[in-house]
Amino acid sequence: MNNLEVGPIxxxxxxxxxxxxxxxxxxxxxxxxxxxKSDRILCEARIFSKKHNRLVAIANNVIMPYSIKSQSKTKxxxxxxxxxxxxxx
Numbered sequence: 001m002n003n004l005e006v007g008p009i010x011x012x013x014x015x016x017x018x019x020x021x022x023x024x025x026x027x028x029x030x031x032x033x034x035x036x037k038s039d040r041i042l043c044e045a046r047i048f049s050k051k052h053n054r055l056v057a058i059a060n061n062v063i064m065p066y067s068i069k070s071q072s073k074t075k076x077x078x079x080x081x082x083x084x085x086x087x088x089x
Contacts, residue, residue, distance in 0.1 A: 006065045006077055011040065015063040018054075025051040038075055040064050041084070067085050 016043040021027055029046045040062050047057040067074040 006067055006074055007070060008063050008080075009060045009066045011064040011073075013059065015057055015059040019049065019052060019056040021047075021049050021051075025049055027056070033088060036081060036084060037044050039073055041076065041080075061063065074080050 009050055026049075028050060030046045030048070033041055041064075043061050044065060045057075045059040045061070046055060047059070048054070049056045064073050065076050065080065066072070082084050
């Protein structure tokens with residue numbers, strides 16, 4: 001990220017744990033962008049235990065574009081929006 005003018009930072013996150021995961025287990029994580037605003041991306045994640053065949057955690061987070069040069073948040077670069085649309089269809 002040394003060459004980037006704008007990089008992503010995790011601005012906020014919460015997680016609700018629904019069921020304990022213990023070793024050995026395989027956790028599958030699903031992640032999606034739920035909303036794109038001018039200065040932030042709202043995301044949702046779900047974690048699923050293969051061993052217990054159930055949902056074990058629900059997480060929400062906010063990713064913000066951060067200007068390395070000005071050391072402050074900034075607007076989302078259009079390339080990010082294009083990449084999100086391409087990945088999520």
